[in-house]
Amino acid sequence: MRASSVLKAAGPGRALPSKLVKASGVIVSLILTFVGLTAVTFTIGRVMPADPVLAIVGDRASQEVYDQVFLQLGLDKPIYVQYLKYLGQLLQGDLGTSIMTAQPVAEDILRFFPATMELATVATLLGVFVGIPMGVLAAVKQGRWPDHVVRVIGLIGYSAPIFWLGMVALLVFYARLDWVAGPGRLDVFYDGIVDPVSGILLLDAALAGEWDIFDNALDHLILPASILGTFALAYIARMTRSFMLDQLGQEYILTARVKGIPEWQVIWRHAFRNVLVQLITIIGLTYASLLEGSVLTETIFSWPGIGLYITKSLFNNDMNAVLGGTIVVGVCFVGINMLSDLLYKLVDPRVR
Amino acid sequence: MKKIKITLLGFAAALMLVTGASQAATPKNTFVLAKDIADIITMDPAEVFELTTGEIIANIYDRIMMFEPEDLQNLVGGVAESWEVSEDGKTITFKVRSGLKFHSGNPVRAEDVAWSLQRVVKLNKTPAFIVTQFGWNADNVDSLVKATDNDHLQITITEEFSPGLVLNALSAGIASVVDKKLVMSHEKDGDLGYDWLKSNSAGSGAFSLKTWKANEIVMLQAHKGYRHGAPGMDRVILQHVSEPSSQRLLLEKGDIDMARNLTPDQVKGIEGNSDIAVDGHPKGTIVYMAANAGHPILGKDKVVQAMRHLIDYDSMADSFLAGQFVVHQAFWPAGLWGALETTPYKQDVVTAKALLAEAGHADGFELTIHTLTNSPFPEIAQAVQANLAKGGIKTNIVTLEGKTLWPKYRAREHDIILAHWSPDYVDPHSNADAFANNPDNRFEAKKTGHLTWRNAWSDDASNSLAIKARNELDLDKRKQQYLELQAMLQKKGPFVIMFQQNEQVARRRNLDGFVSGSNFDLVFYRNVTKR
Numbered sequence: 001m002r003a004s005s006v007l008k009a010a011g012p013g014r015a016l017p018s019k020l021v022k023a024s025g026v027i028v029s030l031i032l033t034f035v036g037l038t039a040v041t042f043t044i045g046r047v048m049p050a051d052p053v054l055a056i057v058g059d060r061a062s063q064e065v066y067d068q069v070f071l072q073l074g075l076d077k078p079i080y081v082q083y084l085k086y087l088g089q090l091l092q093g094d095l096g097t098s099i100m101t102a103q104p105v106a107e108d109i110l111r112f113f114p115a116t117m118e119l120a121t122v123a124t125l126l127g128v129f130v131g132i133p134m135g136v137l138a139a140v141k142q143g144r145w146p147d148h149v150v151r152v153i154g155l156i157g158y159s160a161p162i163f164w165l166g167m168v169a170l171l172v173f174y175a176r177l178d179w180v181a182g183p184g185r186l187d188v189f190y191d192g193i194v195d196p197v198s199g200i201l202l203l204d205a206a207l208a209g210e211w212d213i214f215d216n217a218l219d220h221l222i223l224p225a226s227i228l229g230t231f232a233l234a235y236i237a238r239m240t241r242s243f244m245l246d247q248l249g250q251e252y253i254l255t256a257r258v259k260g261i262p263e264w265q266v267i268w269r270h271a272f273r274n275v276l277v278q279l280i281t282i283i284g285l286t287y288a289s290l291l292e293g294s295v296l297t298e299t300i301f302s303w304p305g306i307g308l309y310i311t312k313s314l315f316n317n318d319m320n321a322v323l324g325g326t327i328v329v330g331v332c333f334v335g336i337n338m339l340s341d342l343l344y345k346l347v348d349p350r351v352r
Numbered sequence: 353m354k355k356i357k358i359t360l361l362g363f364a365a366a367l368m369l370v371t372g373a374s375q376a377a378t379p380k381n382t383f384v385l386a387k388d389i390a391d392i393i394t395m396d397p398a399e400v401f402e403l404t405t406g407e408i409i410a411n412i413y414d415r416i417m418m419f420e421p422e423d424l425q426n427l428v429g430g431v432a433e434s435w436e437v438s439e440d441g442k443t444i445t446f447k448v449r450s451g452l453k454f455h456s457g458n459p460v461r462a463e464d465v466a467w468s469l470q471r472v473v474k475l476n477k478t479p480a481f482i483v484t485q486f487g488w489n490a491d492n493v494d495s496l497v498k499a500t501d502n503d504h505l506q507i508t509i510t511e512e513f514s515p516g517l518v519l520n521a522l523s524a525g526i527a528s529v530v531d532k533k534l535v536m537s538h539e540k541d542g543d544l545g546y547d548w549l550k551s552n553s554a555g556s557g558a559f560s561l562k563t564w565k566a567n568e569i570v571m572l573q574a575h576k577g578y579r580h581g582a583p584g585m586d587r588v589i590l591q592h593v594s595e596p597s598s599q600r601l602l603l604e605k606g607d608i609d610m611a612r613n614l615t616p617d618q619v620k621g622i623e624g625n626s627d628i629a630v631d632g633h634p635k636g637t638i639v640y641m642a643a644n645a646g647h648p649i650l651g652k653d654k655v656v657q658a659m660r661h662l663i664d665y666d667s668m669a670d671s672f673l674a675g676q677f678v679v680h681q682a683f684w685p686a687g688l689w690g691a692l693e694t695t696p697y698k699q700d701v702v703t704a705k706a707l708l709a710e711a712g713h714a715d716g717f718e719l720t721i722h723t724l725t726n727s728p729f730p731e732i733a734q735a736v737q738a739n740l741a742k743g744g745i746k747t748n749i750v751t752l753e754g755k756t757l758w759p760k761y762r763a764r765e766h767d768i769i770l771a772h773w774s775p776d777y778v779d780p781h782s783n784a785d786a787f788a789n790n791p792d793n794r795f796e797a798k799k800t801g802h803l804t805w806r807n808a809w810s811d812d813a814s815n816s817l818a819i820k821a822r823n824e825l826d827l828d829k830r831k832q833q834y835l836e837l838q839a840m841l842q843k844k845g846p847f848v849i850m851f852q853q854n855e856q857v858a859r860r861r862n863l864d865g866f867v868s869g870s871n872f873d874l875v876f877y878r879n880v881t882k883r
Contacts (some may be wrong), residue, residue, distance in 0.1 A: 048756075102550045185568075191569055
């Protein structure tokens with residue numbers, strides 16, 4: 001009996017196997033994604049002109065020391081053998097050790113990723129809670145001054161160099177006005193007082209009841225999150241405006257207005273509800289790109305995040321760290337996409 | 353611009369409702385310095401060869417011999433109280449100071465000192481060559497470096513070396529004395545505690561390592577029982593701030609006590625600030641240009657000599673390098689014993705053109721300059737490009753990250769390299785071996801530690817003088833030989849030595865006692881105090 005006949009014969013229980021098929025499809029696609037991701041990153045790392053041995057031994061190493069490390073790293077083996085060995089370690093949960101930090105990559109990621117997550121989450125929340133109302137306002141007041149203001153803000157947030165924006169913000173709000181704390185995640189004197197549980201300082205400080213540290217961490221977080229948030233805000237506001245304009249021109253909106261439904265209900269209950277699905281995609285993508293890390297923001301604000309970690313690792317040809325970081329970023333993208341899919345179903349019955 | 357500020361102001365104002373920031377000065381008992389500490393990859397003195405860790409371990413470990421912050425000119429005993437050199441100069445017996453304690457409380461014994469050196473040789477990490485050049489290897493080091501009793505260490509070298517050089521080499525980081533008992537308690541699979549010591553400390557110096565979080569922070573804790581007395585500060589914190597402008601803002605606000613990586617522009621910008629002082633510390637790092645002698649044109653001495661005449665050293669030192677580099681034209685840095693401090697070259701296009709004509713290149717030629725991406729190398733390369741053009745030498749500049757540039761250099765795949773070099777230890781041989789000596793110029797010899805080899809250049813007179821000076825027992829004669837060698841290499845060879853670094857350190861005025869010596873690892877925190 002063929003498999004399809006079995007499925008058909010299952011009758012009322014047909015939903016379960018179909019879900020299984022779907023789930024296995026997702027799993028296979030995930031596996032292929034990660035094999036592809038690691039293979040491409042690994043190959044790029046190996047064919048780059050930078051020398052991973054020199055990253056370890058330094059420029060002045062004698063040829064004897066160089067050769068010793070070359071063999072230790074297994075670089076004498078064909079690239080596919082090196083890759084398979086790496087993949088084997090990966091399957092055992094071993095991401096290797098970073099050259100730069102001398103720590104297991106998994107430990108590094110547990111330290112650097114929450115820092116980025118903290119920053120990206122606050123930045124995205126800022127983008128959502130300020131950007132969406134701005135976008136809606138701009139669409140409703142199309143062609144009038146609120147629209148112009150929102151569009152200019154969007155343009156600036158999207159096009160102003162983040163490095164420059166960060167420096168100006170530090171100069172104004174930290175150095176001159178003294179409203180926020182300077183670069184770093186925490187004043188150095190507080191370092192090591194709170195044991196990392198989640199790695200997210202605000203959360204860990206709150207869990208430990210260390211409110212001074214919570215306050216200090218918040219002081220440090222505000223400015224980089226705001227700078228990163230301007231990018232998220234600009235993008236979300238622009239897209240919200242565009243989606244809303246599309247919906248507000250639809251006949252059902254005209255009908256709703258003719259029926260005398262209050263304008264706020266027309267905007268928020270009718271038009272906005274219909275742009276939610278698209279917005280979820282935009283927010284998801286924004287969040288994922290921020291999770292990938294904003295290298296420049298992390299550089300200016302001395303924020304030990306995953307973006308800076310991957311970039312510095314790449315420059316130092318620290319391939320274990322690059323691969324580990326890339327996998328985490330890949331997982332984030334896939335995870336956020338899956339979450340977006342689930343949210344579609346929640347907000348739009350047609351997708352269910 | 354205005355709109356951006358308004359936007360930012362709006363964000364900040366909204367967020368200030370949630371929180372209010374107020375910054376305090378650094379605590380009186382803590383020295384906080386901002387520095388780019390991304391170069392730290394290990395804390396093990398048998399492996400440390402990076403700038404930041406070089407200075408950190410200098411504050412954690414006492415070495416066999418040392419330059420102390422109170423007198424950076426004279427080499428004195430570190431854990432060694434005294435020493436005796438045998439008549440043939442090949443055996444040195446050290447008496448270890450009594451009563452010294454490691455941070456762990458364990459006593460410092462001759463056995464610890466011997467084991468520390470044996471460990472360096474057996475692990476054979478990059479800096480091990482500083483002592484393996486004496487003829488030590490994993491098989492013989494136990495018999496050549498040994499504790500004769502609880503207080504005496506005897507070392508024997510099998511190669512010809514001046515004892516003065518050996519003593520100088522024993523002031524390098526690899527001569528740090530580690531706590532054998534503590535380190536061996538963390539040994540895994542016969543690794544001599546290598547894995548553990550990468551991120552921990554086991555010394556007897558002024559500070560111990562409390563925390564190292566890569567790319568974030570290094571925290572040192574004072575060793576109250578240090579042999580020179582308790583350090584002035586209870587804690588020293590190196591905060592990772594890679595962006596110089598962020599360092600400047602932190603310093604101006606008083607959130608740090610010292611900024612270590614300011615650019616000339618930033619130094620200029622804080623000149624009027626009465627709370628901040630800028631100190632210059634001459635360092636041993638030299639900036640040089642090297643021509644690959646394997647190149648059909650660059651192999652001619654007259655061409656390189658013409659290049660020496662084409663460079664406008666003063667103009668660079670007075671403009672974009674202001675304060676951070678001074679003109680220096682010999683391989684051993686000024687201010688150190690045996691340094692030749694004459695600067696015979698100034699831009700002289702007429703002489704340069706005559707030399708090029710004599711070499712048969714009056715019509716000029718085309719080359720590539722490879723250099724590093726970090727400032728000031730691209731800026732220097734551009735100035736050099738303009739200078740060489742005056743002699744008809746057309747150049748293309750390629751900037752690369754070190755990890756990409758060094759493999760090219762080590763494989764002799766360059767025309768001209770613009771790079772830097774710092775001594776490995778405070779003895780002229782350290783640089784003479786790199787700039788003047790080439791034991792085997794064959795490509796397959798791979799003598800990559802010698803810059804002469806990397807540039808495919810070998811000269812009998814230069815080689816023999818470098819070896820003669822290395823072995824000379826008489827100090828005055830030795831000094832004379834190094835002066836002669838430097839003068840020789842100012843006229844021939846592949847190197848155009850251009851500048852010496854002057855580290856500009858900006859500090860809050862209430863802080864004193866920071867000492868930064870000529871070598872990268874001669875930086876001391878223990879005398880720092882705050883008013």
